Amino acid sequence: MDLGFDIVDLPATDHPTEGDDAPDFTRPLVSDEYWEDVSLSSLADEDPVLLVFYPMDGAFPATYIWNELRDRDFEATYEVTVAGLSISTPYEHTTFIEERGIDTALFSDPQNGVAADYDVVNDLDGMASVAEPRPAVFLVDTDLTVLYSWVADEWPAFPPYDAVEEALAANCEMKPLES
């Protein structure tokens, strides 16, 4: 962003990058109808997964990110499964899915352990004992190899959507056109 002033720089991290193994995890995965424990590896069983770490449901970046991803509708074009992850509870995810009009399933990780495993923790200033993931995007192959990664290095930040789409185009099959 070019705002004419400095925002908060985030320290460098040791997050997985292209060619690394993405840490597997199991968390409740929330759809508009129910939630159940799902592992990243089972989600990536057939197609690569675009894992989107985003700020808690209700924060405006969450709204902006999912409006953009909804409108881009990557799953309509590429053989990829998009999944979000925030620290919000399954109940909040259910509301958020409805409000944003998305059909993307969202992982719920209130204790922020997945962000810790990926080294993308964002300790929130002014909210005692609350941490959440930095905005981050990982394209993970079916064997959990990282195909593409982007992690925010300042706060706030938004995913580079065009670069994400280029990564999808480079790594994922195109979906057949629906007749």
Next chain:
Amino acid sequence: MIETRSLVAVIVNEHAKTTSYRPAGSYLTAKSLPLSHPYGLPMSESAETPPITLYRLQACPFCERVVRKLTDYGLAYQSRFVEPMHSDRNAVKRVSGARTVPAIVDENTGVTMSESGNIVEYLDKTYGGED
């Protein structure tokens, strides 16, 4: 629609007034994960989804009754949590024909069943080793 045969009917009558079993007023019709989707928690290191799926509502005593029975028999199961709003439980209705929970789908036997009394009786007969 509401189970009344349980010993905890009093609890559930309160439960019905406050959070659950509200009359339909559906506002949610978005797409959902297909029922046959491959997601599933590996209960062990194997990547297999347990053959029993339990549709449940958090803190629903009837659901906990079924959980207790499943645990007693050492049966692996996958929990799917639904919303308190009765009208938001179309996934359950597609499976069992009703929106009530608990409901189980047992792929070992092909049985799908609602109502905790029925489910407990079924589990006893199928896995209890008693006549």
